[in-house]
Amino acid sequence: MAKKRGKLQIIHDILSAIRDKGGSIKPTHLLYKSNLSHQMMNDYLSDLIEKQLIEEQSAGKKKSKEYVLSSRGYEYLQEYKKVLSFVENFGLEED
Amino acid sequence: MELLVADMPWWFTFSGIFADFVFAFTALFISLAAYRVYRFTKQRSTAFFTIAFASMSLAYFVQAILHIFVLLGLRQAQMYANLGAAISSFQLSVLAVSFYIFFMIAGVSLLAYICLREKRPETFALFLLVSLVGLIFTSYLMLTFYLLTTIFLSFIAYFYYQRHLQRKTTSSLLIFLGFSLLLLGHFQLAISSLSGWFYLSGQFTALAGYISLLWSLLRVVR
Numbered sequence: 001m002a003k004k005r006g007k008l009q010i011i012h013d014i015l016s017a018i019r020d021k022g023g024s025i026k027p028t029h030l031l032y033k034s035n036l037s038h039q040m041m042n043d044y045l046s047d048l049i050e051k052q053l054i055e056e057q058s059a060g061k062k063k064s065k066e067y068v069l070s071s072r073g074y075e076y077l078q079e080y081k082k083v084l085s086f087v088e089n090f091g092l093e094e095d
Numbered sequence: 096m097e098l099l100v101a102d103m104p105w106w107f108t109f110s111g112i113f114a115d116f117v118f119a120f121t122a123l124f125i126s127l128a129a130y131r132v133y134r135f136t137k138q139r140s141t142a143f144f145t146i147a148f149a150s151m152s153l154a155y156f157v158q159a160i161l162h163i164f165v166l167l168g169l170r171q172a173q174m175y176a177n178l179g180a181a182i183s184s185f186q187l188s189v190l191a192v193s194f195y196i197f198f199m200i201a202g203v204s205l206l207a208y209i210c211l212r213e214k215r216p217e218t219f220a221l222f223l224l225v226s227l228v229g230l231i232f233t234s235y236l237m238l239t240f241y242l243l244t245t246i247f248l249s250f251i252a253y254f255y256y257q258r259h260l261q262r263k264t265t266s267s268l269l270i271f272l273g274f275s276l277l278l279l280g281h282f283q284l285a286i287s288s289l290s291g292w293f294y295l296s297g298q299f300t301a302l303a304g305y306i307s308l309l310w311s312l313l314r315v316v317r
Contacts, residue, residue, distance in 0.1 A: 008136065051137050076135050085315045086132045089266045091210065091258050092140040 115159035122152035154198035161191035241285035269311035276304030
């Protein structure tokens with residue numbers, strides 16, 4: 001059975017999914033890639049928008065919603081290992 | 096202990112000031128690293144960790160700088176038989192001790208609050224208020240202060256001991272060792288009234304503790 005993901009891991013997985021799709025992704029694609037329930041994904045997306053790691057935009061003729069990785073989001077992905085290491089080593093994980 | 100006496104050996108005085116600056120910069124470095132992490136995670140625990148080490152860093156900086164002024168004032172008093180300079184030095188020294196105690200207790204109690212995984216702010220307020228009331232009304236200020244920090248550090252060290260048992264990595268060992276040495280250092284400082292050598296060994300033990308924490312941090316951020 002797969003180990004339960006921590007919050008930082010889930011954020012990393014969401015941001016990685018957006019990066020791997022060229023920097024922007026539709027909600028349905030993200031739901032599939034992130035392996036989260038719809039409610040949980042929306043909670044995380046609100047959190048990420050608040051932290052300015054992603055932005056919500058309308059794109060295309062039909063003005064469909066898309067999530068775009070911000071520069072801070074790219075920075076998070078680069079620094080992720082160090083951030084995770086610091087949090088885990090100093091016991092700063094939060095539920 | 097914190098009040099510098101004019102006829103103390105110069106190496107004793109300067110080693111104390113040097114140690115304070117090392118402690119201050121180490122705590123500041125840890126605080127800045129934690130703040131960098133907080134910028135990404137926006138986690139409450141990381142914010143508190145940043146503030147705790149910033150508070151401890153400020154305590155050491157203030158103490159070191161004010162002790163330099165005290166030393167200069169005492170030298171002037173000694174050279175020119177200046178009573179005014181001697182009294183000003185005493186007042187500065189009292190100010191240094193008060194700042195040091197407040198910011199250290201705030202920092203260490205906040206660390207203990209984080210380690211106990213407490214969510215209610217009332218718990219931290221309780222730690223801080225009980226400590227400050229005890230310090231204000233005690234007749235043995237420095238003994239009470241170091242005993243309080245020893246108690247807080249024992250909970251912190253135990254938390255990191257349990258984490259090391261779970262993780263069993265070099266970094267977790269260094270962090271546990273760091274806080275254990277700080278605990279031992281503060282305990283030696285608490286009993287330094289028995290012998291001045293405990294003051295010296297306490298400072299060196301605390302220095303070893305901060306070096307261990309710094310080393311673990313460098314392993315993490317590299």
